[in-house]
Amino acid sequence: MSARRPATEDRIALLLAKHGAELARHIRRIARDDHATEDLLQDTLLRTHGALGLLRQGSNVRAWLYRIATNAALNHVRGRARELAALRRYSREADGATSAADRMATDGDVRAALWARVATLPERQRVALTLRVADELDYAEIARRMGGTEAAARANVHQATNRLKRELR
Amino acid sequence: MTTSSRRVRPSGARAEDRAVERIVRRTFGTLTGRSGEPLLYAVMDDTPVGVLGLALGAAGLRRLTFVKDEDDFLARLLAELPDTPVLRSAKLDTVRRALDRYFAGRGFTFRTPVDLSEVTPFQRRVLHATAQVPAGKVSTYTAVATKAGRPHAARAAGNALHRNPVAIIVPCHRVLRGDGSLGGYGGGLKVKEWLLRLEGAIR
Numbered sequence: 344m345s346a347r348r349p350a351t352e353d354r355i356a357l358l359l360a361k362h363g364a365e366l367a368r369h370i371r372r373i374a375r376d377d378h379a380t381e382d383l384l385q386d387t388l389l390r391t392h393g394a395l396g397l398l399r400q401g402s403n404v405r406a407w408l409y410r411i412a413t414n415a416a417l418n419h420v421r422g423r424a425r426e427l428a429a430l431r432r433y434s435r436e437a438d439g440a441t442s443a444a445d446r447m448a449t450d451g452d453v454r455a456a457l458w459a460r461v462a463t464l465p466e467r468q469r470v471a472l473t474l475r476v477a478d479e480l481d482y483a484e485i486a487r488r489m490g491g492t493e494a495a496a497r498a499n500v501h502q503a504t505n506r507l508k509r510e511l512r
Numbered sequence: 513m514t515t516s517s518r519r520v521r522p523s524g525a526r527a528e529d530r531a532v533e534r535i536v537r538r539t540f541g542t543l544t545g546r547s548g549e550p551l552l553y554a555v556m557d558d559t560p561v562g563v564l565g566l567a568l569g570a571a572g573l574r575r576l577t578f579v580k581d582e583d584d585f586l587a588r589l590l591a592e593l594p595d596t597p598v599l600r601s602a603k604l605d606t607v608r609r610a611l612d613r614y615f616a617g618r619g620f621t622f623r624t625p626v627d628l629s630e631v632t633p634f635q636r637r638v639l640h641a642t643a644q645v646p647a648g649k650v651s652t653y654t655a656v657a658t659k660a661g662r663p664h665a666a667r668a669a670g671n672a673l674h675r676n677p678v679a680i681i682v683p684c685h686r687v688l689r690g691d692g693s694l695g696g697y698g699g700g701l702k703v704k705e706w707l708l709r710l711e712g713a714i715r
Binding site: 364385 | 532535536538539543545553583586587597600601
C-alpha cells in the first residue's frame with residue numbers, strides 16, 4: 344500500500360504547500376465563490392502538474408501556476424456572465440417590462456460584462472491587469488510573478504485598460 | 513516571501529485568510545489524501561545563521577530547523593508528516609520577529625509555545641532540562657542527562673539534542689562537552705559558536 348503514495352502526490356503536495364494559499368486568494372478574488380475556488384484550485388494544480396515535464400529547467404513554476412489559475416478563474420466568471428445575460432434576456436421576455444430586481448442586478452452585470460471583456464484580452468495583458476486590479480499588486484510584484492520587467496508589466500496593464508476603454512465606449 | 517500586496521480592508525482580510533485556509537486544506541484532502549490538522553510554515557531566507565525553516569501546529573511550534581532552502585524544508589516536512597496538510601502562512605510572523613530581535617542582540621524573548629510531542633519521553637526531558645539553561649550560560653551533556661534522570665546517558669542526551677525539533681528556542685547550542693569543547697551542532701559548529709558569542713557565553 345505504501346507504494347500507492349506515489350511521487351505525483353508528493354509533487355502536488357509541494358506545489359500546494361508553497362503556492363496553494365496565494366493561488367486560492369487570487370482565484371477567490373476573481374471568482375468570488377468558495378466552492379468554485381476549490382474546484383478551480385484543483386484544476387490549476389492538476390493541469391500544472393501535468394505540464395511540469397514540459398517546463399524547461401529553471402522556468403518559473405509560480406508564474407505558470409498564476410497564469411493557469413487566472414485563465415481558469417476568468418473562464419469561470421465569463422461562463423457566469425453568459426448565464427446572467429441569458430437569464431436577463433429570458434426574464435425580460437417573460438415580464439415584458441423592467442422589474443426592480445432587474446434594475447438592481449444591473450450593477451453586478453456591468454462588472455460581469457467587464458470581466459467578460461477582460462477574458463478576451465491577449466494573455467499577458469489579461470494576467471497583468473488582473474494582478475493589478477483584483478490583487479492590487481505593484482508593478483514590481485507583477486513583473487516578479489509573470490516573469491519579465493516592470494516596464495513590460497506597466498505596458499501590459501496600460502494597453503489592457505486602453506483597449507477596454509475603447510471597447511466599452 | 514511576498515509582502516508587497518496592499519491590504520485595503522483589514523477586517524475583510526481576516527475572513528479571507530480563514531476562507532483561503534479552508535479551501536487549501538480541503539484541496540489537500542482531495543488531491544493528496546492529507547487530511548490531518550494543518551501545519552503552517554515559513555522560511556527565513558537571510559539570517560546570520562543561514563536559512564531557517566519554521567513550522568507551527570495547533571499546539572505550538574514544531575520546527576525551527578537549519579535548511580538548505582524552502583524546497584528542502586518542505587520535502588522534509590512532507591516526508592516526516594505524511595498525513596498533514598502543510599501551507600505557507602503569515603501567522604509565523606511573530607516568531608520571525610522574535611528571531612530577528614534575538615539575532616540583532618536584543619534579547620532571548622520567545623513566547624510562542626513549543627510542541628515536543630514527536631520525540632521520546634527521555635528526549636523530551638533532556639530538551640526541557642536544556643531549556644532551563646539561561647542565555648549567556650552553558651551546560652554539559654552529562655549535566656542535562658543527569659537532570660533528565662539518566663546521569664550515565666551523556667551520549668543519549670547528545671542524541672536527543674541532535675533531534676531537537678526547535679533549535680535556538682530550545683537552546684541546545686548552550687550544551688557543550690565536559691572538557692569545554694563545543695561538541696556537535698545540527699547547524700554546524702560555526703553557528704554554535706556564533707550563537708554563544710551573541711549571548712555573551714564566550715568571547
